[in-house]
Amino acid sequence: MAQHEQQWTAVDEYLDAALVGQDAALTAALEVSARQGLPEIAVTATQGKLLHLLALTVGARRILEVGSLGGYSAIWLARALPADGRLISLEISPAHAAVARANLHEAGLEKVAEVRTGRAADSLAELVDDGAEPFDLVFIDADKPSNPEYVAWALKLTRPGSLIIVDNVVRGGQVADAQSTDPSVLGVRRMHELIAAEPRMEATAVQTVGAKGYDGFTLIRVTG
Numbered sequence: 001m002a003q004h005e006q007q008w009t010a011v012d013e014y015l016d017a018a019l020v021g022q023d024a025a026l027t028a029a030l031e032v033s034a035r036q037g038l039p040e041i042a043v044t045a046t047q048g049k050l051l052h053l054l055a056l057t058v059g060a061r062r063i064l065e066v067g068s069l070g071g072y073s074a075i076w077l078a079r080a081l082p083a084d085g086r087l088i089s090l091e092i093s094p095a096h097a098a099v100a101r102a103n104l105h106e107a108g109l110e111k112v113a114e115v116r117t118g119r120a121a122d123s124l125a126e127l128v129d130d131g132a133e134p135f136d137l138v139f140i141d142a143d144k145p146s147n148p149e150y151v152a153w154a155l156k157l158t159r160p161g162s163l164i165i166v167d168n169v170v171r172g173g174q175v176a177d178a179q180s181t182d183p184s185v186l187g188v189r190r191m192h193e194l195i196a197a198e199p200r201m202e203a204t205a206v207q208t209v210g211a212k213g214y215d216g217f218t219l220i221r222v223t224g
C-alpha cells in the first residue's frame, strides 16, 4: 500500500474510534459478508455514518438504495428511519440479497427494510409503474455504467427537496480523464452531463480519501 493510502487508512481508523465507535450489528454484517465471499466494496464506517446523518437531516421516511451488497450501507440508512419508515434496496445478485436480508434481520431492521432481487433497472421501472410514493433519499451504488439511467429513474421516484447520493464518482481520479474509455468512468461522466442539463436537479460532488482509497460522492438536490 502506498504511503498516502496507509495514512488515509490510519486517519479512518482514528475517525472511527473518535466519532463512529464500534457497533455489533455493523461489525457482524461485514464479518458475515466476508465469510460468504462478498467483495469488500461496502462504504466505510465514516461514510456509512455520513449517509445515516444525511438521512436524519433530511428527515427521510422513505429511502431507496440501488446496490445492496451485504446490506452494510442499508443498515446505516435504515437506522435513520422512523418506526413507520421504509427502505427498499435493489440487488441483482440473489446471493448478495440473501446476505443483505440476513444482516438487516440481525440488525433488527426487517420491519422497515426490504431487499428486492433483480436488475435494478427492472425494479425501478416496477416502482414507477406501481406509483410508488416518492422517496426522500436515494443512494445509488451499483453498476456504475448504468448511473445515468439510475439518476433518471431516481428523478421520477423523488419529489422536490429529495436528496440523491451517488457513490464512487471519482474512481481514483479517472473521472477527470475526458479520453477515458472505462465504462464506469463514462457512466459517471454521462451522469454528470445529464444532471447539468436537468433543470430539476442541483448538484455538487465531494472527493473522499480513506480506507477504501480515493473516490467521492455526487450529491443531488431535486428542485422541481
Ligand SMILES: C[S@@+](CC[C@H](N)C(=O)[O-])C[C@H]1O[C@@H](n2cnc3c(N)ncnc32)[C@H](O)[C@@H]1O
Binding pocket: 041, 042, 043, 066, 067, 068, 069, 070, 071, 072, 073, 074, 090, 091, 092, 093, 096, 118, 119, 120, 121, 141, 142, 143
Ligand atoms: C458497491 S456494491 C454495494 C455496496 C453497498 N451499497 C454498501 O455500501 O454496503 C454494488 C452492488 O450492486 C449490485 N449490482 C450490480 N449491478 C446491478 C444491477 N444491474 N442491478 C442491481 N444491483 C446491481 C452488485 O451485485 C453489488 O452487490
Ligand SMILES: [Mg+2]
Binding pocket: 041, 042, 043, 141, 167, 168
Ligand atoms: Mg460504493
